[in-house]
Amino acid sequence: xxxxxxxxxxxxxxxGQQVTLSCSPISGHRSVSWYQQTPGxxxxxxxxxxxxTQRNKGNFPGRFSGRQFSNSRSExxxxxxxxxxxxLYLCASGLGVRAFSGANVLTFGAGSRLTVL
Amino acid sequence: AQTVTQSQxxxxxxxxxxxxxxxxxxxxxxxxxxFWYKQPPSRQMILVIRQEAYKQQNATExxxxxxxxxxxxxxxxxxxxxxxxxxxxxxxxxxxxxxGNEKLTFGTGTRLTIIP
Numbered sequence: 001x002x003x004x005x006x007x008x009x010x011x012x013x014x015x016g017q018q019v020t021l022s023c024s025p026i027s028g029h030r031s032v033s034w035y036q037q038t039p040g041x042x043x044x045x046x047x048x049x050x051x052x053t054q055r056n057k058g059n060f061p062g063r064f065s066g067r068q069f070s071n072s073r074s075e076x077x078x079x080x081x082x083x084x085x086x087x088l089y090l091c092a093s094g095l096g097v098r099a100f101s102g103a104n105v106l107t108f109g110a111g112s113r114l115t116v117l
Numbered sequence: 118a119q120t121v122t123q124s125q126x127x128x129x130x131x132x133x134x135x136x137x138x139x140x141x142x143x144x145x146x147x148x149x150x151x152f153w154y155k156q157p158p159s160r161q162m163i164l165v166i167r168q169e170a171y172k173q174q175n176a177t178e179x180x181x182x183x184x185x186x187x188x189x190x191x192x193x194x195x196x197x198x199x200x201x202x203x204x205x206x207x208x209x210x211x212x213x214x215x216x217g218n219e220k221l222t223f224g225t226g227t228r229l230t231i232i233p
Binding site for chain 2: 058088106
C-alpha cells in the first residue's frame with residue numbers, strides 16, 4: 001500500500017514568487033491536511049480538506065491557499081513568497097470520518113522543503 | 118483552543134535503558150485522541166502510539182507505552198529497552214473528534230538521544 005506522496009521534495013524560490021506543492025494521499029483516504037514546520041514556530045496547522053471542501057483552516061494569511069481534487073489529491077499554494085515562508089511543509093492523509101475502530105490516524109508524507117531566498 | 122506542552126526540549130538515555138517523555142495538554146472537550154509521533158532526521162513523521170480519551174486502559178505498542186492521566190491532562194511516553202533507532206524528535210499531539218475540528222495540535226517536541 002503506497003504511502004502519502006509529496007512533490008517536490010525540495011525547492012528553492014525567491015521572494016515574491018509563488019509556489020505550488022502537491023500531495024497524493026493513501027488510496028481510500030478522503031481527507032488531506034497540511035502543516036508547516038519551522039524551527040521557530042514548530043508544527044502549525046494550515047488547513048484540512050475533505051471531499052474537495054475545506055473544513056478547517058489555521059491562522060495563516062490569505063497568501064496560503066489550497067484545494068482538493070475529486071481523486072483526493074491536494075495542492076497548496078503560497079503566493080508572494082516571504083523569507084519567513086521557508087519551512088518544511090507536511091501533508092497528512094486520513095479517512096476523514098470517525099473510524100468505527102476508534103482513533104482516526106493521520107499518515108504523513110515525507111514533506112516538501114521550501115527555501116525562500 | 119487546545120494546547121499541548123512538552124517541557125523537556127532534550128532527553129538522553131543509555132542504550133537498553135528506559136526513558137519517559139512528558140506531555141501535558143489543555144482542553145475543554147471530553148472526547149479526543151492523543152498521539153505520539155516520532156520524527157527522525159529523515160523528517161518523516163511516524164506514528165508511535167495513540168490513545169483514545171474514552172479508554173481508561175493505557176495504550177501499548179511493543180516497547181512503547183503511555184501513562185494517560187485524563188484528570189491531570191497528562192500523557193507521557195515510556196520507551197523501554199531503548200535502541201539506537203529510537204533517536205529522533207518526539208512530538209505529542211492532540212486531536213479533536215468533532216467534524217471540522219480534527220486538526221492535530223502539536224507540542225514543541227523532545228529531542229531524544231540514545232547513548233551507545
